[in-house]
Amino acid sequence: MDDTIIRTENLHHSYAASEDELEIEVLHGIDLHVKQGSFVGILGHNGSGKSTLAKHFNAVLLPDVGKVWVSGMDTSSEENTLDIRRTVGMVFQNPDNQIVANVVEEDVAFAPENLGYPTEEIRKRVDDALKAVDMYDMRTHAPHLLSGGQKQRIAIAGVIAMRPRCIVLDEPTAMLDPYGRREVIETIRVLNKVFGITVILITHHMGEVTRADRVIVMDEGRVYMDGTPAEIFSQVEKLRSVHLDAPPTVALLYELRKEGLNVPLDALEPEDCAAVIGALIKHKA
């Protein structure tokens, strides 16, 4: 059986910038296959179309031209929408905009309740979801008193309670401090590696996707680069040409290469970068 969870074919999308203006096309024919269980990072300058693309993955937006399939279901068929939304959940940037209840576990129960599941089923899903994001101990707390990172984990739990096969996160750490960011990214990593949930992460923080399976770079409504993190982040000039940048580790190695030192550019993590530089220094000493 095909293990593609999301597929787009010649996906075009337009919107009108303002009332009296002509429509602007923001996605120019995207062809994409996302494998079930993979961790995919999507990068791109603001305005590149990445959020617009992500919103097609759970039928928040529908294609103007082309098609999108989620688990084989055509997103343009209204009869599929509920199942699609159960299969792919979305988490957005602002934690405060995603909380609806006064008690953590009630907020997480929101979706299962609306779907009319029996009480025991809701209870089990809420508990499982909260444990998956390591917030079970806070289940009776008030969400608005939590830190940003904790709120985002509650938002993720709310999505997990639907037992989706895939979660799409649109810059979920933009409003968080470094610790909150680490908490959320670690939670996402566990969901992907331990629970096998497909993760699609849109971000401007390169460090969040250095361990992804795949990184897609969008530019002006098109897929510009597509490969492993090592393949993508080592192409420093190409990234800079589309208003992105390599992670500081790669940027440093790139500078050393320009000085004539023979260093690889795919040591993304600080420890790996240090190992490369350490070996270089010790070798020459």
Next chain:
Amino acid sequence: MAPIIKTEQLTHIYSKGTPFEHLALDAVDFSAERGEFLGIIGQTGSGKSTLIQHLNGLLKPDSGRVLFEGQDIWQSKVFNNSVRFKVGLVFQYPEYQLFEETVFKDISFGPKNMGLKPAEIEERVYEAADFVGLGEDILKKSPFDLSGGERRRAAIAGVIAMRPEVLILDEPTAGLDPFGRMNLMKNIRNYHEKNGATVILVTHNMEEIAREADRMIVLSDGRISLSGTPEEIFARAEQLESMRLEVPDITKVFLELRRLGVNVPRSVYTIEQAKKAILNREGGSLFA
């Protein structure tokens, strides 16, 4: 020379007298020198936003004083109002504050409230728009027809138009892409250099502080726990990590190098420094 802005034993308590009472600032002695570029870091909830809202009189101290050029900003209503224009505060996600029919009108809001004449207001609007890199064609548009990045810049222009002597920015690059971040920081640096303005930058982006700040303070639980140059602060990685903060990635690389037994300086925090340190390593050139 006296600092341009300082606090003496500044204390702020939220929800005083209720079960949610929270001591946000605990007898803080803060100061910023005229013309310096100061960075403030701290975990969410450490008191950063509370502190900066005291610096332009948006919040009133529960105890302690806030002084602008040596004078208590609460000494009189007149002085308090004047401080609002001399200390410009840009909140996080400032684009949410845009409200006028045109970008021009929105940017002119501050100067208008300063009682300036139309000709001077116009000059200030063009100057401020230029500082943030907004073209003149943008000025006649509605703020709501702009892109997110343009709106961000329009909001910042609205504060710069008051020509504040102290410009405080709370995470100005949050949510921007790398190019947008670089451009905005360039504009802020430009304002700092051209006007000799004091800039206070609150950020979670360690790379930004490393590049721009002359001096840094670290807030933790409503107190200043560390203060010094970026070099001094980023040398204390374990302490920062225990406060749930981070060091720049380059610093992490160098800490790891030291752990591997390579003799490199501890307080390296920019790519330029790193490159120099590696190429000029004591004990021999790498090209031997």
